[in-house]
Amino acid sequence: MRFERREHRPLYLLIVTPVVAVIAALALSGVLIAIAGAPVLDAYWRILTGAFGSRLSATETLTRATPLMLTGLAAAVAFRARLWNIGAEGQFYLGAIAVAAASSKLLGNLPAPILIPLLLLIGAIAGMVLILIPLWLRLRFSVDEVVTSLLLNFIAVLFVSMLIDGVLKDPLAFGWPQSQSVSDHAMLPKLIARSRLHIGFAIAIGLAVVVHFVQSRTVFGMQSRAAGLNPTGAIFAGVPLGKTLVKVACLSGGLAGLAGAIEVMGVKGYVTTDLSPGFGYSGIVVAMLANLNPLGVVFAAIFTAIMFVGADSMSRGLGIPTYIADVTVALSLLTMLIALFFNQYRIRR
């Protein structure tokens, strides 16, 4: 048995692949659910109804999908240029804390139409700053950015923990380490009344479209793809590799920082060290499930959010640990990897 590279990739494969990967992952986690002694089909039905069965659960799922779309985009744009930004979690927290600090210490009195865009920008910049450290280490000292960007996640969370224990601590929080709240008019408007779904959802989808356009229609998009496909070839063809990577990093870190800013301004209103249940890490899976396609990220993020929100209610109903959601999502990453392989290769006897 050996593998042979496909001459051309039929279009149907590109559409079928993610679906097959997700079904395979669901089947595998079905085995785990069965081992736990629960009826598998009933469990999946509960996940689906738990995520979309009512107006409340549907808006909750989309609210949950919002930061995942942004961290997914952050990973997708970076990975496409083979910039291994695993630091979206830290960039998320830095974006969040920057918004809390700016709103409570400096800008809280500005009117909403000025304040909200300004805070979103500040959040994005905070994320950019954090990713520029690993990028600088890579360009200057040729340190692989996987480990450095990842280690910065731990540093960023501890930094946030220090601030919300210190200068940014909310004195009204009964001693809990929690940042001061952003002012009321810094909160993002609701998209649907009587729900938590906020305008950040629309912003995330809008950004997915913009990123798609940038990647497919601009010189920068072409250069970033070239940098990923073949760095030496790219340099030879006149692509300014360093500059391109800096731009890609700023885009990626900015999106992750924005995710944090939007989560604070759209949902919580303040920062704690459990603001993110791993949005940064799940973003990597989202990007892979979408095959690094910005528009695919929207759907992959919604799938992931369905798993997380639905698994919560399934867990209450059937007594299965909620970690099954993380297991399914991680499994989909692995099955997707294998499925993508068969997009490129076929088996020859």
Add this chain to the structure above:
Amino acid sequence: MMQLFDIIGSAGLWAAILRIATPLIFGTLGALLCERAGVLNLGIEGIMTFGAMIGWLSVYHGADLWTGLLIAGIAGGVFGLLHASLTVTLGLSQHVSGLGVTLFASSFSYYVFRLIVPLANTPPTIVPFQPIAIPGLSTLPFIGPAFFTQTAPTYLAITIALLMAYIIFRTPVGLAICMTGENPHAAEAQGVNPMKVRYGAVIAGSALMGMGGAFLTLSAFNSFFPTMVQGRGWICIALVVFASWRPGRALFGALLFAFFDAFQLRLQTALSGLVPYQLFLMTPYILSIAALAVMARRARVPQALMQPYRRGER
């Protein structure tokens, strides 16, 4: 200032260093073995978590401690097999596959743990490895209590480090591993099967990672809790670069790293209230990044690291 000397002069600090270093030694050697054969294994964080969980769970259900450690090693090897299938046979991106293994292994650990041990206020515990005083050496003043009253896995880790240095630099197997990591085509021309070597190295290396995780639950602590690995796996990946892919230096790097970690823990108590404790907790991660920056350019990376090998394809 006197306080600093008191800390450095205490046998307790030096005993703690060896204890803190042990999981790092296991993990770093494991990652080093994989990378010497040309495969980056970013699954380490998840594999350590799984090792910690399955080792603890086995002992909790009646296995003895050594069996628990062995089971953790075998489980690590199974994840290594998964990573090797994806990266060696299919030639997929080692970065992405490793991250996938980490995400899967850690969430799977939490799932299995919660399934078997329901939520309780006080986590259930086991009786961990007890310190063994080495006859003769443990009675030496200062050095005895510091270095020769460790638990058995610590002695094992040091032995494996020395053994691995011997194997890599002095045996045909070591030569085959290094050649595969440098130039698999040349290795194949010499009659070495690069695929087999990579599989073997990744499985054995991942087994060491699993045992490193199990040290946490079977020796350092007596219970398992989620996120207990706390980035140790990633620190090991940094330590491999720091060690320039040499087992002896990996041992040294892990000890040096553990020294700073043990030292900051004590400094933290000495300076409590004056400096935010989070600053101390940041130091291991900052040190790892600094070590990477200092060593990355000087280190000689295995030339074929992260390059999939396919027969007849270049």
